[in-house]
Amino acid sequence: xxxxxxxxxxxxxxxxxxxxxxxxxxxxxxxxxxxxxxxxxxxxxxxxxxxxxxxxxxxxxxxxxxxxxxxxxxxxxxxxxxxxxxxxxxxxxxxxxxxxxxxxxxxxxxxxxxxxxxxxxxxxxxxxxxxxxxxxxxxxxxxxxxxxxxxxxxxxxxxxxxxxxxxxxxxxxxxxxxxxxxxxxxxx
Numbered sequence: 001x002x003x004x005x006x007x008x009x010x011x012x013x014x015x016x017x018x019x020x021x022x023x024x025x026x027x028x029x030x031x032x033x034x035x036x037x038x039x040x041x042x043x044x045x046x047x048x049x050x051x052x053x054x055x056x057x058x059x060x061x062x063x064x065x066x067x068x069x070x071x072x073x074x075x076x077x078x079x080x081x082x083x084x085x086x087x088x089x090x091x092x093x094x095x096x097x098x099x100x101x102x103x104x105x106x107x108x109x110x111x112x113x114x115x116x117x118x119x120x121x122x123x124x125x126x127x128x129x130x131x132x133x134x135x136x137x138x139x140x141x142x143x144x145x146x147x148x149x150x151x152x153x154x155x156x157x158x159x160x161x162x163x164x165x166x167x168x169x170x171x172x173x174x175x176x177x178x179x180x181x182x183x184x185x186x187x188x
Contacts, residue, residue, distance in 0.1 A: 002167040006125040006133045010159060014054045014124075017158070022057055025158050028181035030060030035184050036177060038152055041117035045073040045086065048095065048103035055122055056156040062089075073111045076104040077139060084143045086111045113146035121155045121175065128161045130174035130187030144173040152176050161185060 001009070017025075038044075044065050049055035065072050075084040077098065087093065087108035094106040121140055125133040132155055134140055144153060155178035178185040 003133045010124040017054050025181040026057035027060050029179050032179045032184050038118050043071045043117045045116045045119040047122045050101050052101050118152045123155045126155050126178050127165045131165045131168045
């Protein structure tokens with residue numbers, strides 16, 4: 001399937017999930033993260049979910065990172081430039097939903113993309129080669145291209161991998177891992 005078909009298919013599948021299913025699957029994803037060889041890293045970028053789109057609830061990931069004393073980074077999106085500005089999540093960080101219902105920090109200490117060690121990537125689908133399908137706006141491709149080559153990119157998905165995404169572009173940035181409620185995929 002191509003990206004457009006995958007977007008439609010997985011958005012429709014996600015729309016059928018109850019709040020309980022999202023919570024259960026999100027917790028299973030967070031529990032599977034513990035297996036990854038990432039816990040010696042310091043700066044972890046986490047997306048805050050768009051609840052209305054039934055995205056993976058990263059609250060459990062935030063608890064995990066907080067419990068391991070990691071520096072947590074969240075972003076604010078600029079839809080004109082399709083870029084993201086990153087901020088350290090602290091006790092003083094104020095979060096507000098933007099016009100697209102994306103929870104974002106209002107202010108805070110800025111963190112350069114080059115300082116981020118691990119990025120948890122939201123997605124709709126991915127394949128067995130580590131290619132991913134998001135919403136198609138290019139925010140994460142741009143952001144990930146600004147990170148260091150050794151930055152670890154981890155997709156979080158409610159669904160298992162498809163065999164192949166037919167229309168992958170050479171500038172698309174692949175995942176290093178993808179974590180689902182059932183398993184961990186390693187693409188390295």
